[in-house]
Amino acid sequence: MSSVPPEPGSAKPDPILVVDDLRRRFGGLVAVDVDHVEIQRSSITALIGPNGAGKTTFFNLVTGFDEPDAGRWTFDGRPMQRLPPHRVARGGMVRTFQLTKALARMSVMDNMKLGAPDQRGENFFRALVPSFWRAQEAEVEARAESLLERFRLTRLRDEYAGALSGGQRKLLEMARALMSDPTMVLLDEPMAGVNPALGETLLAHIQSLRDLGKTVLFVEHDMDAVNEISDWVVVMGEGRIIAEGPPEAIGNDHVVIDAYLGSHHDAPATLEEEQRQLDELTEATARESE
Amino acid sequence: MDWGLIVSETLRAAVGQEAIVFALAAIGLNLHFGYTGLLNFGQAGFLAMGAYSTGICVEYLQWSLWAGVGVGIVAAIVLALILGLPTLRLRADYLAIVTIAAAEIIRLIARSVTFGHITGGSSGINGYADAFYELNPLGDGTYGFGPWRFDDNRLWVLMVGWGLVGLSSLVVLLLVRSPWGRVIKAIREDEDAARSLGKNVYAYKVQSLVVGGVIGAFGGMVFAIGNQSVQADNYGTATTFLALTAVILGGTARVPGPVGGAMILWGLISFTENILRQASAEGLLPTAIISGTQVGIVRFMLVGLALMALPIFRPQGIFGNRREITFETR
Missing domain, CATH: 3.40.50.300 (P-loop containing nucleotide triphosphate hydrolases)
Incomplete structure (x- = not known):
């Protein structure tokens, strides 16, 4: 790069x-x-x-x-x-x-399995016959296990996702x-x-x-x-x-700094601008004291 | 007071025809509301589709009752598509508005004078379901034991009805334990999360609405064929909300929930009614408070009280999981 x-x-x-x-x-x-x-x-x-x-x-x-x-x-x-x-x-x-x-009322494992693509059992008619999707489900589960292992979430696999802490949810989502x-x-x-x-x-x-x-x-x-x-x-x-x-x-980068802090945040004010700000202030004080 | 009679009537009601009808309506609603998170407030409309299809096919079209059953299934699918296709892309509340209105439109059309020659208007369609009873394998007589003694025709309705309840529960059980069920639960929890994982949320919602609606239509058929009568006013909003009550009573997103809920609900209704009737007949209730004719209304007040106790003492329902309801969603 x-x-x-x-x-x-x-x-x-x-x-x-x-x-x-x-x-x-x-x-x-x-x-x-x-x-x-x-x-x-x-x-x-x-x-x-x-x-x-x-x-x-x-x-x-x-x-x-x-x-x-x-x-x-x-x-x-x-x-x-x-x-x-x-x-x-x-x-x-x-x-x-x-x-x-995180899908709160589903287990961590179910959250993971949902992420798998092209699941045969997600078709309505095949869902009714478990033998169509059992084998694939086992593969999906194995993959989920290994990812949970990598993200150190294995011991939470049967926990409801809603019971996880904020950080654990971030890990689960990833x-x-x-x-x-x-x-x-x-x-x-x-x-x-x-x-x-x-x-x-x-x-x-x-x-x-x-x-x-x-x-x-x-x-x-x-x-x-x-x-x-x-x-x-x-x-x-x-x-x-x-x-x-x-x-x-x-x-x-000055453009970036300007974007975050507003433009001309550190540039010295011109004489006119200073005068204008001063006028505004005096006006405001005058109004308040009335 | 004859407590033996009260108890046996309660036990009969728990397995009676109303319990079946509302169990089927509630199984469908549980798929919509409990598993997919769809707010279908028009389940009565799906029951009406099932009931009127059988009645109209036999009486008006002169077809067989079984053709009517087929038409009822198709009608429920069509209604689900009409209601779902335009609204399921929108926020959940729109489905609620559309379904509650549609169910009332169906009821009002059915009881209107204009369509009276087809639907029977406010007097409905009566005595049309003999074909169902001709298939009854039971000989004349009374069957059963204990409080559950029924004549042959009643028992035939209950057998077929509970068969449908069992079959519908089995289908829902298979569905919710499959990857398909995992997707609809994910939609209930968070649609956008399901989308971000490549699931076609809209298609699943439509499928769920169709399946739950068809199960509801079976409830309507049991109602109509069991009574040999289709009456428009049986399919009002109260029917939907009683079915929803059965779902919540039994525990949402639990397969046995709606069945148990419907049995308990109708047991409870019978129990309060019988107590009140007997107490009223024996003069235990001063007529200044309740007269005999008011019992029918007051029983629902008592049922309401009992139902209020439920969310206080057991918010997850009879079969529910307490831990599950502690999580905030959305």
Whole structure:
């Protein structure tokens, strides 16, 4: 990625997700307005930006959970626009949610098994005859066991998912997303509400996904986490991609700092501006004393 | 007071025709509400589909009763599709609004003068189901033991009815223990999670609505054929809510829940009615409080009190799992 210029919309050597002219409006508010962005295959890309920058809306749009006003995007070379979310997931792009969606009144094991794709027993008529799906069910269970082992959730396998702690739910959700062996995983704030020790484990899991050749795109506010694991950082502000680059460069980018802290936060005020602010203050005090 | 009679009437009611009808309605509702999280408030409409299909096929179309049973199944499927296809993509509340309205529309059409030549209007269709009783393998006489003594025709209805209850419960049991059942439970817990894992939520909701509706239609057929009568006002909103009561009483998302719930509900209704009737007849109740004619209404008040005790002392229902209901969903 060293050859990639650190600028918004830059071309990647081997992009898996390519998004063009993506727009989403909520009434008068333009939530997402992305001209062009590419996500590199088998890498970890962090999507950062202040609250309301459109990160989650961007996730919702590319995974089919929300419909854009305009735009087109390809995943692994296939056009994905207007596909319903379950088709996007079947295509190999699986997401998690900012507010964890553990299925509370189902066991941890059932949560995991749900993630497996192409299950014969999910067809209504075949469901009625267990011999059609028993063998596959055993395979699914074995796969779930090994993932639970990897995420150290084995001892909770028969527990209701609703009884898990917030951090354990995050782990479960990530493990469940991996049941389908997706090509790309989109994680919406995987670290939110997770204690630091478990956070380190989560980061290690995300890194191991890349080592398995998977592409990871994640939204995160914790800059330490972003710097620690990401290969590339994309910054959104007011719906647009305002900066891109390797993590070490992005922290010093003035556009990024402006987006988070407001523009001209450290620039000295001009004489006129100072005078205007002073006038406003005097006026306000005068009104109050009346 | 004749307590022996009260107890034996209660025990009879627990296995009686009403218990069967409401068990079937409740099994369907349990699949909708308990397992898939669908708010179907129009189960009575599905019962009406089953009941009127048999009646109309025999009396108006002059077909056989068995053709009517087939038509009833198809009618329930069509009703589920009409109600489900436009609403199941929307939030859960829309299905509730549409189903409760649709069931009332069906009832009002059935009892209207305009369609009276087909549906029998407010007097309904009566004495049409002889074909069912001709198949009765039992000879004339009374069968059974203890409080459960029935004449041959009554017993024939109960046998077929409980057979249907058993069959429907078996189908639901197989479904909810399969991967298909896992998907509908996931939809109940969180639709978006199911979508994010590649499940076509809409298709599963439609399937669930159809299957539960068809089971409800069987309830309507038992009701109509057992009484040899189809009456529009038997399919009002009260029917839906009594069936829903049976589901909650027995325990939602439990296969035996709706069956046990319906038996207890009708046992309870019979119990309170018999106590009140006897007490009233023996002058134990001052007429200033209840007259004999008010018993029918007051019994439902007492049943209501008993049902209020349930969520207080056993919120998970008779067969429910206490741990399961402690988790907040959504």
